[in-house]
Amino acid sequence: MTRSHDLRVRPALSSDREFFFEVRRAALRAYVEQTSGWDDAEQRITADKEFADLPFAVVEESGRPVGYACVIHQSEYDFVEEIALLPEAQGRGIGTHLLRGILRAAQRRGVPVRLSVFVNNPAQALYTRLGFEVVRIEDPRMSMQWTPGNA
Numbered sequence: 001m002t003r004s005h006d007l008r009v010r011p012a013l014s015s016d017r018e019f020f021f022e023v024r025r026a027a028l029r030a031y032v033e034q035t036s037g038w039d040d041a042e043q044r045i046t047a048d049k050e051f052a053d054l055p056f057a058v059v060e061e062s063g064r065p066v067g068y069a070c071v072i073h074q075s076e077y078d079f080v081e082e083i084a085l086l087p088e089a090q091g092r093g094i095g096t097h098l099l100r101g102i103l104r105a106a107q108r109r110g111v112p113v114r115l116s117v118f119v120n121n122p123a124q125a126l127y128t129r130l131g132f133e134v135v136r137i138e139d140p141r142m143s144m145q146w147t148p149g150n151a
Contacts, residue, residue, distance in 0.1 A: 010058055011055075019065055021047045023067055024084055035118060035120065055070060055072070056069070067084055068084055071102055077113065077145075080102060080115040095123070096126060103130065103131075112147045112148065113132075115132070115144055117142055119140055132146045133147075
């Protein structure tokens with residue numbers, strides 16, 4: 001388990017672009033391969049566009065980048081676009097810590113939190129444990145929502 005004071009979240013810099021792609025490949029490739037297939041060149045184009053267009057943040061543990069997160073704040077809800085951690089950072093409470101922070105912020109705003117996850121991604125167990133409920137399944141993804149006061 002990671003102590004929360006060892007974690008820092010900072011805005012992504014242009015110099016983080018390659019790190020962003022490497023984390024995405026390490027964390028998500030297996031799930032994408034099982035659903036639609038992974039093409040490195042195509043995934044890099046998509047990742048570069050998303051990195052340029054969305055408000056990503058880098059997650060650091062003891063000063064070392066270990067992953068990234070992106071939350072989009074809408075007036076009526078927050079949307080977790082993506083959270084991805086390097087394999088060696090997974091299963092140590094980092095994702096749980098990040099999600100709890102996102103949920104606390106949404107609770108203060110009084111808005112639900114939505115996300116979409118691959119149906120074959122074991123992270124859905126974490127989301128369920130934190131109070132997310134399945135809203136819709138459209139293979140290969142499922143939409144989930146956390147509502148303030150329901151967790």
